[in-house]
Structures are given as C-alpha cells and as structure tokens.
Amino acid sequence: MIRTGLRKSSARIVHGTVLIVFTVLLAFPFYWMLIATFKQNLDLYAVENNPFILNAKPTLDHLRLLFNETRYVRWLGNTALVGVIVVAITLLLAIPAAYALTRLTGRWGQRLGIGIFLTYLVPPTLLFIPLSRVVALLGLQDTIWSLVLVYPSFTIPFSIWLLMAFFKSIPRELEDAAMVDGLTRFGAFVRMVIPISTSGILTVVIFTFTLVTQEFVYALTFISPESQQMVGVGIPIFLVRGDVYFWSSLMAACLIASLPIAFLYNLFLDRFIAGFTVGAIK
Amino acid sequence: MAIAGPKIRSIGAAQSPLLGAAMFSPAVLYLVLVIGAPFALAVFYAFSDARIGSTGLHFVGLENFRSILQSPSFRMALKNSVVFTVCAQIIVVVCSGALSIALEKPFRGRGLVRFLILLPWVAPVSLGSIGWKWILDSIYSVITWVLVWLHIYKPYNAPMWLGEPHLAMASVILVHCWRLIPFSTVVMLAGRTAIPKEIPEAAAIDGAGFWRTLFQINLPMMLPIINVAVLFGTIFTFTDMTVVYILTAGGPFDSTQTLPSLAFATGIQGSDLAAGAAISLFLVPVLVLIAFLMLRMAHRAEVV
Secondary structure (H helix, E strand, C coil): CHHHHHHHHHHHHHHHHHHHHHHHHHHHHHHHHHHHHHCCHHHHCCCCCCCCCCCCCCCCHHHHHHHHHCCHHHHHHHHHHHHHHHHHHHHHHHHHHHHHHHHHCHHHHHHHHHHHHHHCCCCHHHHHHHHHHHHHHCCCCCCCHHHHHHCHHHHHHHHHHHHHHHHHCCCHHHHHHHHHCCCCHHHHHHHHHHHHCHHHHHHHHHHHHHHHHHCCHHHHHHCCCHHHCCHHHHHHHHCEECCEECHHHHHHHHHHHHHHHHHHHHHHHHHHHHHHHECCEC | CCCHHHHHHHHCCCCCHHHHHHHHHHHHHHHHHHHHHHHHHHHHHHCECCCCCCCCCCECCCHHHHHHHHCHHHHHHHHHHHHHHHHHHHHHHHHHHHHHHHHHCCCCCHHHHHHHHHHHHHCCHHHHHHHHHHHCCCCCCHHHHHHHHCCCCCCCCCCCCCCCHHHHHHHHHHHHHHHHHHHHHHHHHHHHHCCCCHHHHHHHHCCCCHHHHHHHHHHHHHHHHHHHHHHHHHHHHHCCCHHHHHHCCCCCCCCCCCHHHHHHHHHHHCCCHHHHHHHHHCCHHHHHHHHHHHHHHHHHHHHC
16 A cells, blocks of 8 residues: 555655656747846846846837847738738638548548648748749749748648548538438538538648748748748848847747737647547547 | 530439539549640750740750760759759658647647647748748757757857758758648648547557557557658658758758759750750659559549
C-alpha cells in the first residue's frame, strides 16, 4: 500500500514537473516580449539588472515609437487585406472542388483529393525563385497583389482536404431530399450543403488567414518597399535601422501581432490536427 | 453549369462527373498554374544560365549542378539541412511524447496550459524567431545573464550564442524544436485518444510498470501517429529558411546555411537564378520520399 502510494505521488510530481518545465520553456519567449515592451531602455540595457522583472517604472515609449514612427499599422493593414482577399479566393475555389471530389466523382475523386493534398507539401522554398520571375513578368513585384496571386497555392490544398473530410460527414439523404423538392444537384449544394457546413467553412477561413499571416519566404522575396510589407517581414527586416535593433519596439510588435493569431488558431486547432492525422487514426 | 443542369437531374443523387469536373477544375487549374508551372520553370532554370537582369538564356546542361556540388558552401548547407532536420526530429519526438502523456489527463487550468504550450506553433514563425534573436543576443542574452548569475561564466566572457559556428547550429536546432514541439504534441495527443484505454489499464493490472507499458504497449500503438508527426516535422524543418534567415542569415561563415537559405542567398540576393533553382531542387528527393510514405500510410488506412 505504502509503495503504491509513493509511486503514485512520485508519478504526480514527475507529471507536474514535465508540464511546468515545458510550459515555461515554450511560453518564455512571449513573456520575454511582454516584459521588453514595457522596459525602459536604461533598464533593458543594464547587464547588472535582474532581467526577469521591471527594475524601473514601466514605459509606453516603445509602443508610441512603434505606432507613431514606424509603418507597423500599415503592415498590419496590408496583412489583414491580403488575408481577407486570399480567404475569399480560397473559399471560392476550395468549397466547390472539395464537394465535387467527395460527392460527384466517386473513387478517383478521392484519389485526386489526396493528390491535391500532397501539393501542400511543396514548400515556398522550392518555388520562390521561378515565381519571383513570374511575378516580375506580370508587373506585380513590390505590391501585395503578388502575394494575393501566390498565397492560395498553399491555402487551397489543405482547405480542400479539410472540407472533404467535412462534406463526407454530411448524410447524403439531405441532398436527396433537397433534390426531390425540385433543386438541381448544384442547387442542393448551394442551398443545402453550404449552409449546414458553416463550421467547416469557418475552420477554413481561420486556417487560411493564419497561414497568410505566418508566411515569410514569398513576402520577403517579392516585396521590397517598406510601405508594402506584410507584418511577418516588416517587423524583423524593417524595424532594424542599419545595425540598430529597437528591441523593445520589436518585441512589442511581435507580441501584438502574434497574440490574436494565436488565439484564433487555438480555437480551431483540433480541426486542423484532424486534417493532418486523417489516415493515421481511424 | 447550365449545360450540366438537366443531365444531372436524370442521374438523380448519384455521382455526376460532368458537374464534378466543372466544380473542381478551377482549383486544379489554379494549382497547376501556380505550383506545377513554376516547378517546371525551376527545373528549366537549373539547366540554364538564367540571371536576374540578363535577357539571354542558354541551356548549359549539368553545368550548374557540377559547380554547385564542388562548392563548399553547398556541401555545408546540405550537411546542415540534414543535421538540423534529424536532430530536431529526435528531440521533438522525445519531448512531445512526454508532453502529450502529461497533457492527456484533465487537470485544472489545462486550457490555459494548452494555449501557452501552443504559442510557438501558432504565432508567426518569423516573429517567434526574432524573439529568440533577442534572447540569444550577444550582450543582453538572458541565458548569458543566468549563467553569469550562477557563476558559470564571468561577465563579458560568455559565449556568443549566434556568433560561434557550433553554438549557432545548436541555437537554430533549438528554435526549430521550440516551434515544432507544440505541433507534434497536439498530433500525438490526437493519436493517444484513439488508443483504447482498456489495453494499458489491463497491462497495469497485470503488473506491467510505467516503462514496460510505455515501450511494449503505448509506443507500438502510437507508432502511426508518431510517423505523421515526424513526416510533417521533417518537411517543416527541412524546407524552412525563416528561422535560419532571421537568427543567423546562414552565418557565421556559412556555418548555419541550409539548402533553402543558400538558394535564397544565391538565387535572389545573388541574382543567380540558375544556381539558386538548382540548389532548391535538392529538396525534391526528400519531398518525394515523404509524399510516398504518406501515400502508403493513407492507403493502409483505406484498406484497414
């Protein structure tokens, strides 16, 4: 009895320790951004001060610098704009495609679906060189439209995959009933299937939007002017003047841009993971 | 759509390939144009002498590959890509395995802990990396501060985390792990919930200890899901250039250069499109292998 009790309590200690250690290690950089945001420079750059706490009064100067003297707000706006347009394009192309591949085309539709999913594995670092020429040829270089053109290439494959799983779970009888009521096949899709798929579609919206905000390589390659940047490139590249890092403003910018995205993504995480693990769990 | 309309009605609720084709072809066409065509162009460039700003374009055969294979930077990048990917995957599997076990049982505050643990994965990677750049700063690094405080190093005598080749490599691996552990953990959590609870419980009743249950029951049953985590993790690490680009830009002296970052430095910054394209093509064998393994897994799941 005593031995099992000991074993249980030691297991609990190990359990708790693992959780605490990992949580601290994984979340630490964000704590570090938070504390740097409000630190006075004198405190931030004093090597002898305890860096984990504020040794002087918190300051809003870094936030002021970020919002008033950099293009940060513009970058947030660019990112949001590209995000919204790419979401629209993705929905427009992925929803019909996913429906067709699950319902209308039989077994080889499923195969084509897997093929499309595999294109998700083609990384930007393989395509950015030829695409940079294509973008230049189309006259889209240095504008956010280059990203609008290219980003759906990685949002559509995964979205189709997520939506296919979703459409599969809808009972066929619903469409049959709608068609008995006189709707065409396409009509049943538009009037029946899409309205009851809002949660699947919402997942795709969030997923697409977060992917757009996370992308770095294409945005770095296609766009050079400071005013046209996305937030993911603008912060690390343009908040550095020459060799001078405005660390506090940098950290504030990272934190402010990261948290809403992280929060949204977190809400829908289980669905994305289900998308990744289809095939391995059954 | 108008042509397909009446035809379908006669088929009823069954399949209708024509409408199907009409509905999926825009997406497929787009993907062919924006993924397929550039890929073909990358292959074409790799066998040419294309440069930014020059109009002439000649076929040069294997010349690019020959000169790449002879360049020390390329060999270094190839080696680093493999080292970074393999090291990161090993560390990630061990850590996220442990973490997924710890997260499995419900406890108070689990939602918050999950949010905090997930932050590295869900926040934009370039922003997380710049956070690490500050943590690993040559003068104001918090790690240095702690080591000085513990009297392991004297002030101003601590190592430059991103300035010495081996430390810089370790830093890059560390940041990759930091980013991937959350993803892997959640994938493994999803996998663990699929394991029937009765089997490990029965084993415990039969007297099997923690380690024995882990190695003989839990691990074999989790293998498919660990495979998923490793395959995606390999792609995310092997093809990534963001972490390296922000932390070290490949330096010091190319010691942390990877294939993608070298392709960027050569093809975009150095204007040598042909060589850059050729370098990035070295990613393809790994991608093909992973696609093959994933297809096999999907096929197996279909059969079972």
